Amino acid sequence: MKKNKMPGFSTRAIHVGQEPDTETGAVAPPIFATSTYVQEEIGKHKGYEYARVSNPTRDRVEQNLAALEGGTAAKVFSSGMAAINAIASLLKSGDHVLCGNNLYGGTLRLFNQVWAEFGLQFSYVDTSDPRNVERGLNKNTRLVFIETPTNPLMALTDIRAVSEVCRKKKVDLVVDNTFMSPYFQQPLALGADLVVHSTTKFLNGHSDGLGGVVVCKRAEQAERLAFLQKAAGAILSPFECWLILRGVKTLAVRMQKHDESGRRVAKFLANHKKVEKVFYPGLEDHPQHKLAKQQMAGFGGMISFETGSRARANKMLRKVRVCSLGESLGGVETLISHPATMTHAALGEKGRREIGITDGLVRISVGIEDVEDILEDLDQALAGM
Numbered sequence: 001m002k003k004n005k006m007p008g009f010s011t012r013a014i015h016v017g018q019e020p021d022t023e024t025g026a027v028a029p030p031i032f033a034t035s036t037y038v039q040e041e042i043g044k045h046k047g048y049e050y051a052r053v054s055n056p057t058r059d060r061v062e063q064n065l066a067a068l069e070g071g072t073a074a075k076v077f078s079s080g081m082a083a084i085n086a087i088a089s090l091l092k093s094g095d096h097v098l099c100g101n102n103l104y105g106g107t108l109r110l111f112n113q114v115w116a117e118f119g120l121q122f123s124y125v126d127t128s129d130p131r132n133v134e135r136g137l138n139k140n141t142r143l144v145f146i147e148t149p150t151n152p153l154m155a156l157t158d159i160r161a162v163s164e165v166c167r168k169k170k171v172d173l174v175v176d177n178t179f180m181s182p183y184f185q186q187p188l189a190l191g192a193d194l195v196v197h198s199t200t201k202f203l204n205g206h207s208d209g210l211g212g213v214v215v216c217k218r219a220e221q222a223e224r225l226a227f228l229q230k231a232a233g234a235i236l237s238p239f240e241c242w243l244i245l246r247g248v249k250t251l252a253v254r255m256q257k258h259d260e261s262g263r264r265v266a267k268f269l270a271n272h273k274k275v276e277k278v279f280y281p282g283l284e285d286h287p288q289h290k291l292a293k294q295q296m297a298g299f300g301g302m303i304s305f306e307t308g309s310r311a312r313a314n315k316m317l318r319k320v321r322v323c324s325l326g327e328s329l330g331g332v333e334t335l336i337s338h339p340a341t342m343t344h345a346a347l348g349e350k351g352r353r354e355i356g357i358t359d360g361l362v363r364i365s366v367g368i369e370d371v372e373d374i375l376e377d378l379d380q381a382l383a384g385m
Contacts, residue, residue, distance in 0.1 A: 009068070009183060010252040017064035018245060031242045032056045053230050057238040061245050062213075065203070068182040068248065069195050071215035073222035075229060076241065080178065080198025081106050082234040083212030085114075087143070087174060087194060089228050090221075093119030095142040100127040100157065102150040102355050104176070105344040128288065130161040137169050147176040148185075149292075152304045152339045152363040153356055154279040156288040159295055163191025178202070178330070183255040184298045193217050199236075199244050201330030205254050209243040211236045254332065254368060258301030261371040265364065268375050269305050274382045276360075279304040301366035302329065304339070310359035312385045313338055317362065319384045322369060322377035329365035334374055336364045 007015070020027050032055055039045040048054055058076060066074035077083040084107055091097070099111065101124040111122045125132040127146050137144075144166050148157040159175060166173040174194045175187035181202040187195045197203055199211035216222040229235050236244075266280040281292035282299030292299060307313045317325050323336040327343060337343065340359045344352055352358075366374065 012067045013064070013248045013251050016067040017060035017062070018249070029057065029060050029242065029245055031238045033238050051238075052233050052235055055235075055238050055241070057241045057245075058236060061236075061241040064245060064248060065182075065197075065199075065213050066215055068251075069177075069215040070182075070186055070188050071195065072217060072219050074213050074215040075222060075225040076199065076236040076244075077212040077214070077229070078234045078236055078240075079210045080196070080200060080212035081110060083196050083198075083214050084176075085110060086225055086228050086232070086234070087145075087196060087214060088115050088120065089232070090224060091120055091142055094121070094140060096121040096123070096138050096140045097143045097145055098133065098136045098138075098141055098171075099124050099144075100146040100148075100150060101125055102153055102155055103145070103147055104151045105339075105346045107145075107147075107176075108351075109346045126155075127157040127162060128155050130158060130165055133162050134165045137165070137171060141169070141171050143172050143174055145174045145176075147179070149179050149281055149302065151179065151343065152279070152361065154281055154286070154302065154304055156281060156291050156295075158291055159187050159190040159192060163193075166193075167191065179302050180296060180300055181251060181255055181330075183252055184259070184300055185296050188215065188217050190295060194221060200328065202255065202258075203248055203251065203330075204244050205247040205251065205330060205332060206243070207328060207331035207333065207335075209240045211240050211244060255298065255300070257368040258366055259298040261368065261374065262299060262301035262303060262366045264371050265301075265366050265374060265378070266299075266303050268378065269303065272379075272382055274307070274385055276306040276308055278306075302363070303366065304361055304363045306358060307360040307362055307385060310338075310340070313360050313362050315385045316381045319381040320377055321380075322373050323364065323381070329363075331365070332368050334365065334367035334369060336362060339363055 035051045037048040062074045125136045146157045163173050172193040175192045177187055177195050178198045178201050195215040197213050199213050263282050269275045270278045280303045323334045339357050339361055344357050
């Protein structure tokens with residue numbers, strides 16, 4: 001490797017923060033399952049005082065995730081929602097947040113039913129048109145919060161264009177990058193100020209641990225988030241940190257497989273006579289296919305499709321065998337869900353209708369099983385509608 005050359009993505013995933021243990025030479029980083037640390041004398045310790053403040057395993061995963069997203073620093077939390085809650089905690093009463101109109105239901109619940117009660121103001125626009133963002137900014141706007149692609153309709157926002165709007169108005173841009181992972185999309189390089197993930201999903205990749213992370217562009221952001229970790233205590237446990245460290249080692253190869261199979265499944269669904277519409281940026285008829293090719297290195301394994309009604313969706317979902325009916329996404333197994341009754345149930349029928357989520361919409365997170373088995377399973381399940 002040439003001197004000063006940035007290591008490749010997989011190399012960073014496997015080695016940054018994942019260095020062998022200095023005492024034992026263990027290749028897998030140890031789990032420091034401790035709540036406190038012995039001090040040599042008053043005011044003299046080895047960099048660690050109390051586990052809510054810091055932990056060696058947590059330090060490792062934060063270093064790793066910051067490197068993957070190209071950030072200055074990263075701070076991990078007990079869930080993706082805890083990470084988003086920490087971002088909201090950076091604000092004060094009277095501040096305004098401009099959001100995409102097609103956010104994850106849990107994010108909407110947090111903003112509208114919790115933080116709005118404490119004086120934060122939220123408004124929602126279609127961020128797929130940067131002009132809507134510019135028109136939606138107020139004098140008291142402090143953040144623009146977007147998902148791209150959105151959950152579950154797979155609409156895209158031009159991160160670079162929106163970041164330019166935000167920069168002119170001195171407003172920070174936050175991007176939820178959970179669907180794409182840092183392997184396929186790098187929001188900070190496109191101008192974003194903060195990136196958030198539910199590490200539960202692709203970063204962990206094995207459906208066995210909850211977590212969230214905020215990756216920061218600026219050091220002062222990380223310092224404030226570190227204070228919130230200490231003050232509020234919604235930290236990630238050492239074991240959950242270790243699970244992410246284990247998961248990201250295979251992130252690149254997993255994402256390649258998700259993408260390869262996702263493209264096959266999307267084309268299969270698009271050609272299936274019982275599927276009315278498919279939402280997937282990798283399809284050429286997706287209205288933002290060109291943008292997807294510009295700002296994403298791949299299309300991933302997240303797909304939504306329209307069955308026509310709740311009854312038809314239920315018939316299909318009752319028959320899947322390889323696909324697992326359940327909430328969440330990003331695991332090695334194919335997960336299939338019904339947004340209207342699962343991820344976006346809290347929006348209510350009117351709220352879902354306003355953004356285009358129907359009772360017949362089904363979302364699939366394509367796993368890394370043999371794709372022929374996934375296709376056969378979907379075919380037999382659709383046949384039963």
